[in-house]
Amino acid sequence: GILQFTRFADVVQKAENQLKSVTDSTEEFTAVQDELRRIAVETRQSLSDLTAVYSRFKRAGEEAGFTIKETLDLTEQLTKAFKIEGNTTQEVNSVLLQLTQSFRSGVIAGEEFRAVSEGSTLVLQSLASELGVTTGELKKMASEGLVTPEALIAGLKGAEKEINLQFKGLEPTFAEVGTAMGRAFTAAYDDSIAESTSGSLKKMLLDMGADIEF
16 A cells, blocks of 8 residues: 555665765766666666665775776676576675675675675686686685775676676576566656655655555
8 A cells, every 4th residue: 555655665765865875966866876777677686775785885985986987887797796696686785785894994804705705606706816816815815804895896897798698698587577577666756756846746645645555
């Protein structure tokens, strides 16, 4: 009923608020949101989840000077790489959010490195290749605090073609189909927002709420 719709609307609003907090202008907000929508479709991931991940990566990577494009590319390639290994949408989101912690510290080690190594062989290999070591040596480097987010970004850039190729070969899961339906509903909701102020839309929903059923 209307309660389910308002919960959904709150999720959408929360995602927009998160994105606004890490963008400096309306133009940047719109450009990044459009790119996140593309990535959501491309990776079959929830837009709200991707927005949360991007926002954390962006905030955590600001001091290191990571660009918007680097942060968006990182979000996309990591999502694809983890899904190639068979991780669910929820598992991918969990690992990505955990990995944002390493961007704050500037080192990928401990639980963050373990999450990466267990979640994606491709990511592990791309890191090893970038640093010119074996995966065994990479684990030793991580234990010594020598694996950085910069190396991860560079490694993923080098593995981008392979990751994209392997991802294209994946068949969508039923869960991903459900996520796609949610994205379509989000787009419809955003269109309604574009034609109305948030306040007037909320008032309209309150007025007609008793007549809406799902």
